[in-house]
Amino acid sequence: MFFVCAFLLVAAAYAAGPKTYQVTGPVLDVKGDVIAVKKGSDNREVARSAATRVTGDVKAGARVTIEYTMTATKIEVKEDKKAKAEKKK
Numbered sequence: 001m002f003f004v005c006a007f008l009l010v011a012a013a014y015a016a017g018p019k020t021y022q023v024t025g026p027v028l029d030v031k032g033d034v035i036a037v038k039k040g041s042d043n044r045e046v047a048r049s050a051a052t053r054v055t056g057d058v059k060a061g062a063r064v065t066i067e068y069t070m071t072a073t074k075i076e077v078k079e080d081k082k083a084k085a086e087k088k089k
Contacts, residue, residue: 017069024065030058037066 023044028036035058037044046066048054058064 020067020069022065022067027058027060027062027064029060
């Protein structure tokens with residue numbers, strides 16, 4: 001029984017979706033659906049949608065913690081140069 005429960009928990013963790021990340025820092029700018037946040041010496045831009053849950057007033061200077069996931073916008077497969085060279089032989 002223990003192994004069945006453990007398997008279900010592991011399966012649920014993998015089915016939950018992509019890993020969640022977070023960035024904390026002061027808001028530099030808010031433009032439409034993009035929030036710019038200062039993270040150390042880096043500036044991070046994070047997009048938000050109508051489904052994004054927001055608590056409080058997001059404006060320049062406010063300190064925020066943003067949770068986000070990474071989503072691919074384009075995937076381009078590159079042909080392996082070795083395989084291409086072997087095909088020519």
